[in-house]
Every structure is written in C-alpha cells, then in structure tokens.
Amino acid sequence: MSALPIPETMRALVLTAYDGRKDSLQVETRPVPRPSPSQVLVRMAASPINPADLMFIRGLYGLRKPLPTVPGLEGCGTVVAAGGVTGRLLVGRRVACGAPTEGDGLWAEYAVVGVPQCVPLRSHISDEQGASLLINPVTAWALMERAKEGGHGALVQSAAASALGRMLLALAKREKLPMVHVVGRPEQVELLRKSGAEHVLSSHEPEFEERLRRLCHELKVSLAFDAVGGRLTGQLMRALVDGGTVIVHGLLSEQECRIHPGDFIFGDKKVEGFWLERWARVGPGKEKLKARMVVPSLVGRVLETPVRARLPLESAGEAVRIASSDRTAGKVLFLPAQGAAA
Numbered sequence: 001m002s003a004l005p006i007p008e009t010m011r012a013l014v015l016t017a018y019d020g021r022k023d024s025l026q027v028e029t030r031p032v033p034r035p036s037p038s039q040v041l042v043r044m045a046a047s048p049i050n051p052a053d054l055m056f057i058r059g060l061y062g063l064r065k066p067l068p069t070v071p072g073l074e075g076c077g078t079v080v081a082a083g084g085v086t087g088r089l090l091v092g093r094r095v096a097c098g099a100p101t102e103g104d105g106l107w108a109e110y111a112v113v114g115v116p117q118c119v120p121l122r123s124h125i126s127d128e129q130g131a132s133l134l135i136n137p138v139t140a141w142a143l144m145e146r147a148k149e150g151g152h153g154a155l156v157q158s159a160a161a162s163a164l165g166r167m168l169l170a171l172a173k174r175e176k177l178p179m180v181h182v183v184g185r186p187e188q189v190e191l192l193r194k195s196g197a198e199h200v201l202s203s204h205e206p207e208f209e210e211r212l213r214r215l216c217h218e219l220k221v222s223l224a225f226d227a228v229g230g231r232l233t234g235q236l237m238r239a240l241v242d243g244g245t246v247i248v249h250g251l252l253s254e255q256e257c258r259i260h261p262g263d264f265i266f267g268d269k270k271v272e273g274f275w276l277e278r279w280a281r282v283g284p285g286k287e288k289l290k291a292r293m294v295v296p297s298l299v300g301r302v303l304e305t306p307v308r309a310r311l312p313l314e315s316a317g318e319a320v321r322i323a324s325s326d327r328t329a330g331k332v333l334f335l336p337a338q339g340a341a342a
Contacts, residue, residue, distance in 0.1 A: 012108035013313045018059025022317040033112045037084030046131035047075030047106045048331045049323035072106035076130035087115045094121040096133035109336045125300045132305040140167035154219040156180040159227035161188035161328045213239040230255030249274040306330035312339030
C-alpha cells in the first residue's frame with residue numbers, strides 16, 4: 001500500500017570499510033527498497049550523527065553489518081508505503097524510526113523500517129527533534145526509571161554537558177532528584193548552571209576526585225551514570241556511598257574502565273552496563289510500552305536536542321568532522337532531501 005508516488009531509485013550514503021576514512025562514505029544511487037510484510041517504507045526527512053554512529057562507521061559499535069551498508073541508527077520521516085496490513089495505519093504519518101538490526105540504516109532518501117521501530121510523531125515535535133527521539137531521550141528516560149525503581153535518592157553523571165547529559169539533568173529536576181554533574185571542560189560548568197544544575201564539577205579542576213567524593217557523600221549518592229569510561233569510571237565508583245552502583249552506558253574515552261578492586265570488596269559496590277539496543281530487544285515489555293507513551297510527550301518540551309548543523313548526504317566528510325568535534329554544541333543532522341537536484 002502506498003500513499004505517494006515512489007521513485008525507482010534513491011540516493012544513499014554507503015559505508016564501504018570500517019576504517020573511519022573520509023572516502024569510505026560515499027553517496028550512491030540505489031534502488032528504493034521494498035518493505036516486507038512487517039515493515040514500512042519511510043521517506044527520510046532527517047537523521048542525526050550520534051556518538052554511536054561514529055563508533056559504527058569505525059567498526060567499534062556493538063553491531064557490525066556486512067559491507068557495503070548504509071549507516072544511520074535513527075531518524076524521522078513520512079511513511080509512504082507498507083508491506084503488510086500491520087503498517088497500513090502508519091502510511092502518510094510522520095514517524096521517528098530506528099534502523100533494523102539487519103540490512104541498511106537510515107542515511108538515505110528512503111529506508112525500510114520494522115513497524116515496531118516506528119513511533120508516530122505528535123504535532124508539536126519538529127522533524128529536527130523527532131529525528132533524535134529514539135536514542136538519547138529513551139536512554140535518559142530508561143536510566144531515570146532505573147534510579148526511581150532502585151530507590152536512589154541522589155545521582156551523579158559524567159559527560160553531563162552532552163545532549164544526553166542535559167536530558168538527564170532535565171529529568172532529574174523534574175523528579176526533584178539531587179544530581180552531581182561531571183563535565184570535561186571548565187566552560188561547561190557555567191553552561192549547565194544556566195540550565196538549572198546546582199552541583200557541577202569539572203574533571204580537570206584541582207582536587208576534583210576529593211571534591212566529587214565529598215559532594216557525593218554529603219548527598220548520599222548511590223547511583224552513577226557513566227558515559228565516558230576510562231579513569232572516570234573508577235573515580236565515580238569511589239565517590240559513591242557503600243553499596244552504590246555505576247551504570248556504564250557510553251565509552252566516549254574509548255579506554256578501559258579503571259576500577260580499584262577494593263571498591264567491590266570493601267565498599268560492596270558494583271558496575272553494570274546499559275545498551276539501548278539490548279534493552280529494546282529484551283528489556284521489560286511494560287517498561288518499553290511506557291516509554292513509547294511517555295517519551296514523545298517529553299520531546300520538544302522537557303527534552304530538547306540542540307542542533308548545530310544541517311547537511312546533505314553529499315557533505316558526509318564535513319558532517320562527520322563536525323560531529324566528531326565539540327559535541328556540546330549540538331547534533332549534526334543529515335537532511336537527505338537536500339542535494340537531490342545536484
């Protein structure tokens with residue numbers, strides 16, 4: 001079933017090697033894919049470059065696909081065709097969508113997406129905000145649910161000035177949960193304070209580790225969200241009260257987590273991992289259903305994704321360069337319709 005005329009071919013950004021080289025991402029003309037009975041065809045409006053995408057194109061992500069492949073883990077667009085009865089109600093609707101675990105991703109003019117990986121967008125959500133609805137907002141919400149279910153009275157997070165970090169800040173304020181925010185650069189301290197953060201520390205300031213430990217003990221922080229890894233994981237763990245937990249959900253440092261065994265033995269502390277991809281596959285059904293209802297109501301209101309660049313697929317090299325630089329400044333979006341007439 002189709003709502004609009006669909007061309008035979010499309011432009012797609014194709015990855016040919018997991019080496020991070022600029023020339024390993026090239027725009028190609030490909031046939032427009034056809035949806036299976038459990039899929040829909042989406043005319044893509046926007047798709048962001050997330051840290052996970054940068055890891056994917058370098059072969060460092062937890063999911064590796066046969067090459068050549070189209071990257072792009074999330075985005076938004078309009079459903080223009082359905083392969084079966086289950087997707088017909090979505091035809092003509094704007095949706096946020098996630099890439100299938102097998103097959104091509106979303107850095108293309110058209111993409112096939114599983115019906116369960118589509119979330120209809122409410123009218124108040126722009127394409128720019130809808131393009132980033134399924135990774136950072138859902139991750140922030142799921143992590144905050146962990147905090148509430150575990151009865152944690154105060155939290156700490158690393159990479160607090162990132163898009164995800166600022167979403168966790170917004171949700172913590174909404175839940176009235178005290179939270180310590182660790183940033184990597186001194187100028188980010190003021191950025192977060194302007195957003196309403198009370199407790200902000202730069203990891204490069206003098207006596208950072210002692211100040212972090214003292215503040216966490218004063219607030220009785222028992223749960224940490226770590227997006228960095230490396231030395232910082234151990235610093236967060238040492239700062240927690242006895243019995244505390246560190247949830248590692250990112251590896252921005254690309255370094256091994258350095259944790260002192262005494263924290264496990266004498267402090268009864270533990271470390272866990274959180275990967276949204278696995279949560280989406282095997283996480284609690286009720287929690288996922290709740291996320292589909294609650295998160296879209298927060299996006300564009302409580303949860304905002306800053307955007308700093310909007311580029312066509314043909315500018316992949318520049319887009320990746322910008323996205324790999326100062327991530328505090330906002331997301332880089334591919335707008336697949338741009339450049340179509342070139």
